[in-house]
Amino acid sequence: MHGRIEEDPPTLGLLAEMLSARGVDLVAALELAISTSVGSNGAAAATDSTGTVILLDMPITRALDVPAERCARRAYLVNHGELKLGEMMGELHRVGDKYWRVKLLEPVAKSEAWTMVEIEAIEVLQCVDQAAARRQAGTVGSGPMATLVGAGALGATMLDLWVRSGWGEWTAVDKDHIKPHNLVRHPADLRHLGHYKEQVVAARAKEIRDGAAVVTPVHADACDLVDGGLLPALSSGRLVVDASTTLEYPRLASAHDDAGRHVSVFLTPSGSGCALLLEDAARTTRLRSLEAQYYRAVIAQDWGEHHLQGSAGTFWSGASCRDISVVMPYSSVQVHAALLAEQVQKLVTSDGACVRVWSRETDTGTVVIHELSVHQEHRIAFDDMDLFIDAGVTAKMCAMREHHLPNETGGILLGYHDLNINAIVVVDALEAPSDSRSSPGHFERGVEGVASAGREASRRTAGIVGYVGECHSDPKGHGADPSADDFYQLVYLALGMAQDGLPAVSLIAGDKGDLRAMKAAVGS
Known part of the structure; x- marks a missing residue:
């Protein structure tokens, strides 16, 4: 209970008197602790420390006989080790180089020398647990069960921020190890050279603070979803953060309904x-489609002109022809990692899909x-391959058709083939070239600007997006049923695409969005 401020x-004696007035026998507690510590086999004098800390837990109440509201902690430093202190209290006796517990045949008065031992009050600080970390970081909610794919510079830095703020329970997946050049922009340090990255981020999580969330490391190739045994870590109900910096993983993951x-x-x-592509909670629009919509904006928007252009330079990080790394300061990684980590925390609380890009x-x-x-x-499923197209492209095709009615119209399709997942992804449909010829029953696409548009799309998307086929519209009063001319054109396109070993695609837009x-x- 609160009383007068003291x-x-x-001294140790005055501390014992203060506690005795509150019903606490400090002497008995110290004697029991010292005696238990020494045991029946004695203790070597050389093992004695230079000081002893007495930690007090003091329940605080506002009145007698009511539950404590909180527990205050105070600590006092005694400038003697516990063995020396036990000797001064008469609980231990030193023989040669060892201290022994004193066994008295009959009671005798113990020394009072301990009562004059000076003590110093020291501040007691509480380690930050998960709940406290969230309070101090302003984190709302405990966060999801989550998996980080890719523990490189970006992923490791983002995970570091989430662990410090008490957000999420994590599994980290990677197969690479820390090399000397990684230390320029990775949270790892010299201790971690040669260690696997997923194990490094798991170890660092333990070092950040006592009671931090445990990060479970999984050494595996994230692209080996089935044989690598990764499906449990990527399963439904978990949030999966892809920081792998590869195109292969997000496209493969998009094909798994149970992810x-x-x-x-x-x-x-x-x-x-930097960029963030977030699926909706029901995964009706997946990363493969969000990637295509991102490319469409890169191609069409002013900010996309140099968005994916090269780095400040490259350097050799090893002996292999693959050991080439880009020049990038750690400050750039940290700036974008902080922004992305914060955005992920906020955006996953809603169910909608999202694509955001920052310059x-x-x-x-x-x-x-x-x-x-x-x-x-x-x-759209074909026998041996799937075609993916988003409503933004189909709406654009319908708008192009409406604008040119009563004439037909058309243009080229931009996108990419991914033979690893047997897919064709349509990114955009371009307007008819200026030299095209059209009428209510006929359309012949021109060539003016087509090659340059394809080259520019490829340049802006780092060589990913290119020509995949043609689109055109049928006149008013008609659906999208293909004509003999449409089949003829498709054969012609297939012969041309065969030079690259790729299939050709044709899209037809008709009445009522057909x-x-x-x-x-x-x-x-």
Whole structure:
């Protein structure tokens, strides 16, 4: 109970008197602790410490006979080890180089020398547990069960921030190890050279603070989803943060219906920008479609002109021809990692899909956000390959048709083939070239600007997006049923694409949003 405010006692004896007045026998507690510590086999004098800390837990109440509201902690430093203190209290006796417990045949008065031992009050600080970390960081909620794919510079830095703020329970997946050049922009240090990255981030989580969330390391290739035994770590109900910096993993994960909600984060090659692609909670629009919609914005928007262009340079990080790394300061990683980590925490609390891109001017530090409209993904299954197109492209085709009625119209399709997952992804449909010829029953696409548009799309997307086929519209009063001319054109396209070993695609737009997709390849 709160009483008068007392100063800390200067000696051990006065501390014992203060506690005795409150019903606490400090002497008995000290004697029991010292005796138990020494045991029946004695204790070597050389093992005695230079000081002893007495820690007090003091329940605080506002009145007698009521539960304590909180527990105050006080600590006092005694400038003697417990063995020496036990000897001064008469609990221990020193014989040669060892201390022994005193066994008296009959009671005798013990020494009072201990009562004059000076003590010093020291501050007691509480270690930060998960709940306290969240309070101090302003984190709302404990966060999800989550998996980090890719414990490289970006992923490791983001995980470091989440662990410190008490957000989430994590599994980290990677197969690479720390090399000397990684230390320039990775949270690892010299101790971790040669260690696997997923084990490094797990070890660092333990070192950040006592009681931090445990990070479970999994050494595996994330692209080996089935044989690598990773499906439990990526399963439904978990959040999966893809920081792998690869194209292969998010595309493979998109094909698994039993995987958890994914969010992909990455830096641009120059380190001056970053992007976040978040699936909706129901995963009706997956990373493969969000990737395509991101490319469409990169191609069409002013900010995309140099968005994915090269870094400040490259350097050899090893002897292999693959050991080439980009020049990028750790400050760029940290700036974008902090932004992305914060955004992931906020955005996953809603169910919607999201694509956000940030551009940073390094000279001034100005950051500009570009938020993209997200459109529903549509899958069209062929026998040996799937075609993916989003509602943004189909709406654009319908708008092009309406604008040119009563004439037909058309243009080229931009996208990419991914033979690893047997998919064709349509990124955009371009307007008819200026030299096209059209009428209510006929359309012949021109060539003006087509080659340059394809080259520019490829340049802006680092060589990923290119020509995949053609689209055109049927006149008013018609659906999207293909004509003989449409089949003839598809065969012609397939023969041309066969030079690269790729299939050709044709999309037809008709009345009431009707859309027909056709695919052909030489030999199929």
